[in-house]
Amino acid sequence: MSGTDSLIPPSTEVENSVALKTDQVENNTFSSKASSLFDEVVKKNPFFAAGGGLMILGSALALARAGIKSGSAFAYRQLLIDLEIPSKDKSYLWFLQWVGKYPNRSSRQLSVETSFQQHDNGSVTTNFQFVPGPGRHFIKYKGAYMLIRRERSGKMVDMTNGSPFETVTLTTLYRDRDLFKELLMEAKELATKQNEGKTVIYTSWGPEWRPFGQPKSKRQLSSVILDESIGDKILEDVKDFMGNGDWYFDRGIPYRRGYLLHGPPGSGKTSFIQALAGHLDYNICILNLAEANLTDDRLNHLMNHIPERSILLLEDVDAAFNKREQTNDQGFNNSGVTFSGLLNALDGVTSSEETITFMTTNHPEKLDAAILRPGRIDFKQYIGNATLYQMEKMFLKFYPNEFEKCQQFMEYCKTVDKKSHISTAQLQGIFVMNKNDCDGSIEMIKQVYK
Numbered sequence: 353m354s355g356t357d358s359l360i361p362p363s364t365e366v367e368n369s370v371a372l373k374t375d376q377v378e379n380n381t382f383s384s385k386a387s388s389l390f391d392e393v394v395k396k397n398p399f400f401a402a403g404g405g406l407m408i409l410g411s412a413l414a415l416a417r418a419g420i421k422s423g424s425a426f427a428y429r430q431l432l433i434d435l436e437i438p439s440k441d442k443s444y445l446w447f448l449q450w451v452g453k454y455p456n457r458s459s460r461q462l463s464v465e466t467s468f469q470q471h472d473n474g475s476v477t478t479n480f481q482f483v484p485g486p487g488r489h490f491i492k493y494k495g496a497y498m499l500i501r502r503e504r505s506g507k508m509v510d511m512t513n514g515s516p517f518e519t520v521t522l523t524t525l526y527r528d529r530d531l532f533k534e535l536l537m538e539a540k541e542l543a544t545k546q547n548e549g550k551t552v553i554y555t556s557w558g559p560e561w562r563p564f565g566q567p568k569s570k571r572q573l574s575s576v577i578l579d580e581s582i583g584d585k586i587l588e589d590v591k592d593f594m595g596n597g598d599w600y601f602d603r604g605i606p607y608r609r610g611y612l613l614h615g616p617p618g619s620g621k622t623s624f625i626q627a628l629a630g631h632l633d634y635n636i637c638i639l640n641l642a643e644a645n646l647t648d649d650r651l652n653h654l655m656n657h658i659p660e661r662s663i664l665l666l667e668d669v670d671a672a673f674n675k676r677e678q679t680n681d682q683g684f685n686n687s688g689v690t691f692s693g694l695l696n697a698l699d700g701v702t703s704s705e706e707t708i709t710f711m712t713t714n715h716p717e718k719l720d721a722a723i724l725r726p727g728r729i730d731f732k733q734y735i736g737n738a739t740l741y742q743m744e745k746m747f748l749k750f751y752p753n754e755f756e757k758c759q760q761f762m763e764y765c766k767t768v769d770k771k772s773h774i775s776t777a778q779l780q781g782i783f784v785m786n787k788n789d790c791d792g793s794i795e796m797i798k799q800v801y802k
């Protein structure tokens with residue numbers, strides 16, 4: 353082996369170490385190239401440097417935003433509470449009326465609600481109430497701040513009256529959630545107070561009951577003059593029914609009572625029912641069975657959703673149903689209510705609430721026996737034309753203290769043929785025409801009532 357041989361490493365080792373070195377050299381050149389390229393592109397290129405910075409900043413911001421968003425949603429869920437009042441709910445109008453009068457509120461979008469108020473002397477005043485319109489409003493209620501959002505659903509419209517569906521959402525701190533109930537109770541009490549001493553007349557509006565005009569001043573029961581003791585008899589029966597709810601429930605009997613007042617037109621049937629409702633502090637729901645587009649379903653729904661403390665009044669019940677057939681004369685052919693639909697609704701299968709139903713008719717003989725059976729009609733009362741008792745009372749109601757003239761009037765009335773009739777409405781008409789002239793009334797009676 354030569355001296356040079358020992359200096360020369362075996363060829364494979366040399367190759368390997370050369371390859372290693374070459375790799376290292378290549379790597380080093382690559383990394384130095386990359387770093388110089390990075391320097392070139394990133395550090396030296398101002399656009400890229402700024403973009404990278406922005407990208408990092410943007411991502412950080414996006415992250416922070418998402419964090420804040422989910423954090424605030426979490427905080428919202430933990431700290432705040434919402435109450436939604438849809439426009440279909442009874443408390444919706446109560447709330448708007450209440451908030452319209454509430455002093456501690458800040459609202460920039462207002463909406464007007466116009467109402468008319470009739471006074472006892474007949475004059476009418478117009479009231480404009482400004483209530484929060486669609487948008488955001490703030491109130492401070494019992495120390496708590498509340499956000500009110502009134503929103504209109506753009507697409508949905510209440511088909512019964514064409515008004516858009518709305519919601520009011522109240523938001524407050526979770527710890528103040530009990531104030532919602534207090535606020536709604538206050539709103540309800542305010543609405544009830546406004547109707548104090550008044551009778552609200554409800555009529556059907558699509559499938560629901562709506563107040564018809566402004567609440568009316570209560571009619572005094574004594575202002576409707578029925579024949580001796582008839583009024584007292586009905587009143588006693590209604591009071592007895594109202595005071596015996598437990599008796600009905602204990603025996604599993606549906607807690608309802610049906611009354612039928614029948615008799616000639618203008619004898620005071622409707623007036624008596626209105627005065628009775630006022631006396632009992634009840635409202636009245638009037639339903640006309642001959643109403644166009646009234647169907648069995650709507651009738652059933654209406655009769656099972658009568659507003660609280662209300663008497664249901666079905667007027668001229670014979671007009672729509674006549675011996676199980678709908679009458680076509682007088683245009684009463686639009687109603688879609690069937691005879692069995694009426695019976696089912698009267699039975700109120702789904703209702704366990706107190707129900708007082710009054711029906712009136714001029715022709716009881718036309719009513720089917722199925723309607724007249726107890727459970728549907730429990731109390732029948734004939735309200736006829738003016739009797740001598742009523743004539744005297746009515747005369748003195750219109751001409752108080754005119755006792756002598758009253759005697760003269762009564763002497764004439766007693767001579768009239770027993771077959772002759774005059775209705776209390778006719779009598780009232782004559783007295784109204786001769787407001788301050790009782791002699792004029794007596795003369796007129798002689799011409800009409802012979």
Ligand SMILES: Nc1ncnc2c1ncn2[C@@H]1O[C@H](COP(=O)(O)OP(=O)(O)OP(=O)(O)O)[C@@H](O)[C@H]1O
Pocket residue numbers: 575576577578615616617618619620621622623624712713714776777778780
């Ligand atoms: N007995 C009465 N006492 C006082 N007012 C009466 C009496 N009867 C009728 N009237 C007056 O006559 C008008 C008509 O009365 P009301 O509508 O109550 O009669 P009705 O019997 O219901 O008639 P109809 O059967 O035609 O519906 C009312 O203004 C009412 O004040």
